[in-house]
Amino acid sequence: MIWKAIVPLKVKILAWSTAYKRTNTNDWVQRKRPSVCLSPQWCVLCKKEGESVDHLFLHCDISIALWQRLFNLANLSWVRPQHSYSLLEVEFRGFSRSKRAKVLWNSVVLAIFWAIWIERNSRIFRDLVEEMDGVWDRVCFLASLWALVDKSFEGIPLFFIIRNWREICASKPMKRRDVGSHFYPP
Numbered sequence: 001m002i003w004k005a006i007v008p009l010k011v012k013i014l015a016w017s018t019a020y021k022r023t024n025t026n027d028w029v030q031r032k033r034p035s036v037c038l039s040p041q042w043c044v045l046c047k048k049e050g051e052s053v054d055h056l057f058l059h060c061d062i063s064i065a066l067w068q069r070l071f072n073l074a075n076l077s078w079v080r081p082q083h084s085y086s087l088l089e090v091e092f093r094g095f096s097r098s099k100r101a102k103v104l105w106n107s108v109v110l111a112i113f114w115a116i117w118i119e120r121n122s123r124i125f126r127d128l129v130e131e132m133d134g135v136w137d138r139v140c141f142l143a144s145l146w147a148l149v150d151k152s153f154e155g156i157p158l159f160f161i162i163r164n165w166r167e168i169c170a171s172k173p174m175k176r177r178d179v180g181s182h183f184y185p186p
Contacts, residue, residue, distance in 0.1 A: 095169035
């Protein structure tokens with residue numbers, strides 16, 4: 001899923017390094033360079049537990065909220081896996097079985113990983129905190145933007161994709177006239 005997805009290379013590399021637990025989280029840096037004392041060692045997103053790949057991308061409160069929002073949107077119930085690579089190796093049929101749904105789902109999963117990483121780094125290096133809705137909006141924008149590159153989304157405006165994932169992923173392809181020319185913000 002990682003290498004076939006239509007996302008920027010840096011996002012693929014993050015997902016790959018996450019799957020193989022090579023992402024520079026606090027626990028990984030401590031193992032590689034024990035002489036370096038990282039303080040604090042806890043997760044900067046929830047400040048409850050130590051920061052590891054699986055905690056950051058799956059078990060942190062922020063991560064749980066993002067994954068829950070995605071699975072609720074897709075009307076799927078899910079059991080949170082133990083390891084982050086499980087989300088990358090399983091091919092969910094989140095929105096439907098169409099080509100668009102597969103492309104968008106892969107983009108959304110990787111966008112969640114990327115948004116979590118960006119938010120983590122923003123809190124550590126710039127001391128900036130984004131509200132949960134802002135992080136989710138970033139996920140929606142990035143996933144839609146990346147999916148738009150695929151031919152199956154040709155002729156569909158970005159703003160429509162962002163706001164209408166389920167309708168876009170309907171099995172039958174939409175025609176340009178079905179999209180409409182008006183945008184009504186939420």
